[in-house]
Structure formats: structure tokens, C-alpha cells
Amino acid sequence: MIYLDYNATTPIDKAVADAMVPYFYGFFGNPSSSHAFGIEAKEAIDHARKQVAGLLGCLENEIVFTSGGSESNNTVLKGVAHSYQHKGKHIITSKIEHPAIINPCKFLETIGFEVSYVPVDVYGMVNPADVEKLITEETILVTIMHSNNETGTIQPIKEISQICKKHQVLFHTDASQSVGKVPINVYDLGVDFLTLAGHKLYAPKGIGALFIKKGIHIEPLIHGAGHESGRRAGTENIILEVGLGKACEIASEALNNDEVQKLTEYFYDQLRQSFGEQIILNGHPEKRLPNTLNISFLGYNGHEVLNQLMDTAASTGSACHSGMTTISPVLEAMGVAEEVGRGAVRFSLGRYTTKEEIEVVVSKLEKVII
Missing domain, CATH: 3.90.1150.10 (Aspartate Aminotransferase, domain 1)
Incomplete structure (x- = not known):
């Protein structure tokens, strides 16, 4: 075949699988526990977070582990919608987004939000000027994918982020398809949020990450105890997070x-x-x-x-x-x-x-x- x-x-890289194996049979402590078992587990998560941050060029505390790209996207869209609705209820996205963006946007439309869908050219490229034309005083978020999963076309994210900053609008990019394939530095791109999916870069399915720029606070998608610095509740999946960390480390080394x-x-x-x-x-x-x-x-x-x-x-x-x-x-x-x-x-x-x-x-x- x-x-x-x-x-x-993608298949799981053997080095990723090897890194995960010890956490199937040992290091089973709850990272929130203060005893030795918990400390071992927390150290593993901290190291994985550092590896992910290293690939994206950001601070470790700007990385939130999630179950994958869909959760990361939903977290941003619904979190911003809830936390910034006092400013406005307008969101801008593109016509070529993944369903993990399109469908949450459709949901938000059913509860009173307005969503504008920017067109693309014959190459599947968004024109930053078209984004700017759609921004109003009510706009609270722009979300444009970094690259398209079907055609591979890479969007002018940096130019769009500059427009968003000028208008004081938050900007998210779904980079699930790009991370690990092309160099990405979140600060250089100028984004406020960025989505990463593990199974697109030789890590397991069911694990992902979300970059949230320091200083930005949005309502969590999942409420519970104060995991992920209060940004995503649920006892951490150490095995998968270790796998994602290792995959990001390998991707960093392979980008050239x-x-x-x-x-x-x-x-x-x-x-x-x-x-x-x-x-x-x-x-x-x-x-x-x-x-x-x-x-x-x-x-x-x-x-x-x-x-x-x-x-x-x-x-x-x-x-x-x-x-x-x-x-x-x-x-x-x-x-x-x-x-x-x-x-x-x-x-x-x-x-x-x-x-x-x-x-x-x-x-x-x-x-x-x-």
C-alpha cells in the first residue's frame, strides 16, 4: 500500500512512540499531586510544553494542550465570542476554512453573532485588503487558516495580522496543516492564537495545542479544575502530551x-x-x-x-x-x-x-x- x-x-514516528512508552507503564502520577509521583508527571508535561513552544517560537506558558485541532479552534471562537461580546458580535473568516472553523461559526450565528466570509482568488488566496473591508467597530475576531488542507495554498497571515492590529481586532490562524511542514514563528506572524494538531506532524491522534498570546484571557471551552493555568480543565494526558512534545522537537530539527x-x-x-x-x-x-x-x-x-x-x-x-x-x-x-x-x-x-x-x-x- x-x-x-x-x-x-500521519503515522506516528517511531521516536515519538518510543518516547511515550515509559509513560504507559510508569510515571502514572497525577501532575496536580505534590508527591514524587505527581512531580515526575508534571516534569514530563513541562518538558513537552517546552518542546511545543520551541517549535512555535513562543513562551512555554503560552501553550495550552488540547485534544486536537477541532478543540483548539472551538476554544478560540467560542471563548472570544463569550469574552468579547461586550465589544461586538462580528467575526470574519474565509470561505475555504476547515469544518472545525466553519461549523463553530455557523453555531455562533444561531446565537446572535454575525460572521462574514471573505472570498479567495483563483489560487485559493485571501486578499488582506478584502479582510480589512469587512472589519467594523463590532468585529472581535478574524480567523484565517495558515494553509489550506486541500490545495496547500499558504495565506498572507503576517499581512492580515498587521491589519488586525491596526484595528485592534484579535487574530487566530488554524495552522494544523502547516506546523512541521514550514517554519512558523507566532511572534513573527503576529497572531494572537494559533492551532496545532498532533496527528498532522507524526504525533498521535487526540492531542493538539493552542497558542494563546500572553495577556489575552478568554473563557475556557471546558470548565472544571484549574488545569492548564485555568485555560482548559481535565487531568492532563501525559502519554499523548509527551508524544506531541517529541514530535515537535523532531519537526524543529527537520524543518531545514x-x-x-x-x-x-x-x-x-x-x-x-x-x-x-x-x-x-x-x-x-x-x-x-x-x-x-x-x-x-x-x-x-x-x-x-x-x-x-x-x-x-x-x-x-x-x-x-x-x-x-x-x-x-x-x-x-x-x-x-x-x-x-x-x-x-x-x-x-x-x-x-x-x-x-x-x-x-x-x-x-x-x-x-x-
């Missing part, structure tokens, strides 16, 4: 390795040589994730193409939209024609992809795309 769906999820990008470029070159004008690249040709290719095979249905690529795992859209027979909402927002969008297949490469696997997939495609 050839796996080319790393944007959906461009092997995946070279392999992705090789893949695209092979596809162009084999199919020429029969394929179209969806997304920005340059400003995109180094591992992502969203390719439309003209005259074909993406699902049918994948069904004929025996033993190859890829996607016809984001993983959350698998099984769709209509054009992806992301491609629709980009203005991609229906007949082009139906033929889209997303190939996303990763740490364990090989050149030989790419050549096998191209060879298989040559038998399908005639």
Missing part, C-alpha cells in the same frame, strides 16, 4: 530538510511529462505547502481515478470530505469549473514517501488516464 495522504493524517519538497516537485514534473494538458494544478503554484499537490485530471472523476489506483491512498478533497461526488467547497470558492473540480485528486507526501513509490503511482496513472 502506497500512502500519499499525509494531509489527512527539503527532501519532501524535492520529491513533490519530482512527482509534479513526472505528471506533467506523462499527461501534459490533461492535468491542472489547483492552488498556488509557488506559495503552497512543500508536500501537497491537488491535481485535476480533465475529463475524469477523482473518485474513479482513485478507485483504479489499486493499493494507493490519496484523497479527492480534505479527509473530512471523503466520499463526496460533487466539487469540493474549497475548489468551488476558488471558482474552479465543475467539470475540472470533479476530477481533483489530492496527493500529499510525507516523511516516509520514496521516489520509487512516486514512480509506481505515475506508472499506475498512465494506465488509468488515457
